[in-house]
Amino acid sequence: MTQTVRISDVVKDYGRVKAVQTASFELAQGELVALIGHNGAGKTTLMKLMLGLIRPTSGSVEVLGDNPAAGEFAGRRQLGYLPENVSFDTALTGRETLAFYARLKREPVAGALTLLDAVGLGDASRRRVSTYSKGMRQRLGLAQALIGRPRVLLLDEPTTGLDPELRQTFYEIVQRLAADGTTVLLSSHALTELEERAGRVIIMNRGVKVADGSIEGLRNIACLPTKIRLKIAGLSPGELPSWLPASAPCRRLNGHFVEIDAEPDRKIELLHSVTASGTAVEDLDVIPPTLDELYAHFLRQAERTP
Amino acid sequence: MNALIIAAKEIHQAIRNRWVLASTLLLAGLALSLTFLGSAPTGTVGARALDVVIVSLSSLTIFLIPLIALLISHDAIVGDMERGTMLLLLSYPVARWQVLLGKFVGHLAVLAFATCLGYGIAAAALIATGGHIDADSLAAFAAMIGSSVLLGAVFVAIGYLVSALVRDRGTAAGVCIGLWLLLVLIYDMALLGVLAVDQGRSISAAAVDAMLLLNPTDVYRLFNLTGFANVSSFAGMAGLAQSTTLSAQGLLIALLVWTLVPLGLAAAAFSRREL
Numbered sequence: 001m002t003q004t005v006r007i008s009d010v011v012k013d014y015g016r017v018k019a020v021q022t023a024s025f026e027l028a029q030g031e032l033v034a035l036i037g038h039n040g041a042g043k044t045t046l047m048k049l050m051l052g053l054i055r056p057t058s059g060s061v062e063v064l065g066d067n068p069a070a071g072e073f074a075g076r077r078q079l080g081y082l083p084e085n086v087s088f089d090t091a092l093t094g095r096e097t098l099a100f101y102a103r104l105k106r107e108p109v110a111g112a113l114t115l116l117d118a119v120g121l122g123d124a125s126r127r128r129v130s131t132y133s134k135g136m137r138q139r140l141g142l143a144q145a146l147i148g149r150p151r152v153l154l155l156d157e158p159t160t161g162l163d164p165e166l167r168q169t170f171y172e173i174v175q176r177l178a179a180d181g182t183t184v185l186l187s188s189h190a191l192t193e194l195e196e197r198a199g200r201v202i203i204m205n206r207g208v209k210v211a212d213g214s215i216e217g218l219r220n221i222a223c224l225p226t227k228i229r230l231k232i233a234g235l236s237p238g239e240l241p242s243w244l245p246a247s248a249p250c251r252r253l254n255g256h257f258v259e260i261d262a263e264p265d266r267k268i269e270l271l272h273s274v275t276a277s278g279t280a281v282e283d284l285d286v287i288p289p290t291l292d293e294l295y296a297h298f299l300r301q302a303e304r305t306p
Numbered sequence: 307m308n309a310l311i312i313a314a315k316e317i318h319q320a321i322r323n324r325w326v327l328a329s330t331l332l333l334a335g336l337a338l339s340l341t342f343l344g345s346a347p348t349g350t351v352g353a354r355a356l357d358v359v360i361v362s363l364s365s366l367t368i369f370l371i372p373l374i375a376l377l378i379s380h381d382a383i384v385g386d387m388e389r390g391t392m393l394l395l396l397s398y399p400v401a402r403w404q405v406l407l408g409k410f411v412g413h414l415a416v417l418a419f420a421t422c423l424g425y426g427i428a429a430a431a432l433i434a435t436g437g438h439i440d441a442d443s444l445a446a447f448a449a450m451i452g453s454s455v456l457l458g459a460v461f462v463a464i465g466y467l468v469s470a471l472v473r474d475r476g477t478a479a480g481v482c483i484g485l486w487l488l489l490v491l492i493y494d495m496a497l498l499g500v501l502a503v504d505q506g507r508s509i510s511a512a513a514v515d516a517m518l519l520l521n522p523t524d525v526y527r528l529f530n531l532t533g534f535a536n537v538s539s540f541a542g543m544a545g546l547a548q549s550t551t552l553s554a555q556g557l558l559i560a561l562l563v564w565t566l567v568p569l570g571l572a573a574a575a576f577s578r579r580e581l
Binding site for chain 1: 308311315318319322323389390391393394395396397398399400401580581
């Protein structure tokens, strides 16, 4: 796989505030990477470094073979960026705004304008941006980031303000781009959305990269228990099934369910004992640790080992 | 190329925001009223109606053009940064100096359009109403319009420098108003006071020239009120015109320097700024 973004030992200080402390990672062509972390964890700073808007205090950044801060703009033509809280000059219409950005990227204006339909702004494209709602501005922001089929797409909180339907379309567009070889890096707070889509997750905490890998890989590292949820007939409230091994932590949920926390290596053993217990079990759900839980786990771990 | 794309967008925005319309109407309105009301005291006996207009219009320009220029420019960098549009723009393949140059060309085009049209209307009206105008006066009037645009360029560049240096829009506006007051009003009063006290004992003519060059509005005044013999006799600047050693070309160069230096400093300050 070809690397499109390379971050090596990057440190970025704003005065005394350390926004990023020795982060290193590489992003490959066609990867869809989720960058997650609290506000102020360094997500936006990393994106600005990749855009060359700021220079690293130390370390090096390479995007599409160029140093983005060196004043070489060949790479930027193949780069799409959607800032957090995107804003536009409100006197122009959506079409005029998009045409302006297409010209700056030396892309055909007519081709760029079809993006307005793709993000559902076709009808409003001749209205001034000042009349747009937050969601519509976000769509326009998305459209400008997609101008010219970028090879690297940096999206900072892209789905805030989008309605569920457009969120779906948004992820479809992004996944199609990634399938065609675009590197997509997106930061978000909506972790459940990313869970099914992101091939890789990078977790940042206070400027430090605390985890990096596929969700499956992170689950293996974290060793968080899988939840097994059972619906059992004929169990009085508060009573736990007698056949469960005493060592397995379990609890009753809203009167109907029994929930067992299964360590990864005991999962199969526990499932065996559930199926062996006979017909009392009416229903069964196996819930692997969610991205939310993984995130919380890695943050706790990072806080314990400063 | 990039600079031209940005300039075109600035002009487009200025037309949309009615900046072009408002400044043209303002300048045309004032120029017309000065042309017709201002010539009342001199009557119609004076053969050189346009020369009188040049004197009064250039005095008006010294107050108005810097103000309009600073109003357009003080917001250009810090305002776009606060609104967040600069962040997106700079993620595109454009250099920061191109952004600045593009804005400069756009803003100056708006100002030049308003000045040429606004003042041109006044001259045209004077001709249409049968005023006698000779070639000398027309040349002086054209030079007045040209130097007014140049004065605008000086203050657009100064506005950018302020905009590139300060942290927020309010500060930029405050600093610009302060600079306007200083360069348009206070500097001349102070200079006059010093000269009156000194009575020509220790301050040489060369020193006076140097002090005039240090203020772009004085350079403009000198250029228009002393550059043409007929005009300077009306302006009451004939005395100063005789004592100064500054040529018209020298004054124009001074205005150019007053444009390029702040513009260069603004570009330097802007390129060092972190977003």
